[in-house]
Amino acid sequence: MTPDVVVDVGNSRIKWGWCRDGRVAEMAAFVHDDPVGWKRQLPLWNLTPSARWAVAGVVPAEVRRLCDWLSSRGFEPQLITNELFFDDDWDEELDGPRSLGFVTRVDEPARIGTDRLLNALAARDRAPDTCSAVALSVGTAITLDFVEPDGTHVGGAILPGPRLMAKSLRDYTAKLPEIAINPVLPTAVWGANTEDAIALGIANAVLGAADQMIWDWAARCAKPPWVFATGGDVGYFRGFVFTADLGGFVIDPHLTLDGIRLAARALP
Numbered sequence: 001m002t003p004d005v006v007v008d009v010g011n012s013r014i015k016w017g018w019c020r021d022g023r024v025a026e027m028a029a030f031v032h033d034d035p036v037g038w039k040r041q042l043p044l045w046n047l048t049p050s051a052r053w054a055v056a057g058v059v060p061a062e063v064r065r066l067c068d069w070l071s072s073r074g075f076e077p078q079l080i081t082n083e084l085f086f087d088d089d090w091d092e093e094l095d096g097p098r099s100l101g102f103v104t105r106v107d108e109p110a111r112i113g114t115d116r117l118l119n120a121l122a123a124r125d126r127a128p129d130t131c132s133a134v135a136l137s138v139g140t141a142i143t144l145d146f147v148e149p150d151g152t153h154v155g156g157a158i159l160p161g162p163r164l165m166a167k168s169l170r171d172y173t174a175k176l177p178e179i180a181i182n183p184v185l186p187t188a189v190w191g192a193n194t195e196d197a198i199a200l201g202i203a204n205a206v207l208g209a210a211d212q213m214i215w216d217w218a219a220r221c222a223k224p225p226w227v228f229a230t231g232g233d234v235g236y237f238r239g240f241v242f243t244a245d246l247g248g249f250v251i252d253p254h255l256t257l258d259g260i261r262l263a264a265r266a267l268p
């Protein structure tokens with residue numbers, strides 16, 4: 001299918017993408033369970049019941065809620081599920097793997113977050129054919145996912161996102177406040193007060209973790225890998241220079257939504 005709207009149900013927010021001319025042209029973000037916001041968005045994008053929707057997400061109850069709402073308004077949302085990326089779907093006619101040219105080889109493919117697979121699929125699609133790719137998402141959680149040049153997703157890493165780090169410092173200490181996250185590349189070498197010290201620590205936890213893991217991945221790649229970054233707090237990486245030699249580094253706020261658009265090609 002070729003969707004008109006793609007939807008990513010994340011742990012903090014729901015993102016809609018309006019697809020035109022073979023790409024995600026516009027994005028709108030909502031809180032969970034926001035039928036007023038959703039209803040207001042429909043006319044802004046001229047969405048009539050003939051619109052085709054592809055929906056993916058990592059919060060099953062919220063995916064169901066949105067799909068029920070869409071159905072009640074006459075839409076027929078199609079779900080993007082992990083099965084699309086399983087390794088056992090050999091196409092006899094093509095004499096090759098599935099039409100997406102992308103499979104995951106993680107231990108339990110049904111358990112992995114669909115958003116991670118979608119980010120990895122979009123990163124694979126954007127990277128040059130002979131280069132491996134990394135998808136980096138900085139949201140509620142931070143995820144890294146690694147893809148070989150032939151479209152094999154081998155696995156990745158998961159760590160708390162910046163807001164979770166800030167919250168946990170407040171929740172599990174007596175003296176630390178919860179700071180507001182300002183996702184920009186830090187320029188300071190130290191923080192001269194508590195808030196600045198926490199902000200600097202979190203920024204470097206985010207940057208340093210990604211930099212180390214991308215270094216390790218690059219060290220085993222035949223050619224410098226490409227890195228594609230997305231997520232609500234991806235701003236930390238604007239202007240960041242990775243230690244590893246990269247083919248390229250691209251910040252793309254639409255990465256997950258575009259992964260849904262690409263994955264939908266495998267649906268009837």
Ligand SMILES: Nc1ncnc2c1ncn2[C@@H]1O[C@H](COP(=O)(O)OP(=O)(O)OP(=O)(O)O)[C@@H](O)[C@H]1O
Nearest residue numbers: 010011012013115138139140141163181231232233
């Ligand atoms: N308008 C906004 N509303 C809420 N959070 C925002 C907004 N803009 C940026 N953010 C930041 O984005 C983070 C959430 O990122 P994002 O929306 O990518 O996560 P998500 O919905 O949980 O998706 P995922 O589950 O894929 O991480 C929040 O923790 C917050 O710091």
Ligand SMILES: CC(C)(CO)[C@@H](O)C(=O)NCCC(=O)O
Nearest residue numbers: 058111112113114115116141158
């Ligand atoms: C890691 C998150 C929370 C990132 O959104 C999501 O991809 C998820 O719920 N994953 C399930 C476990 C896994 O990906 O291995």
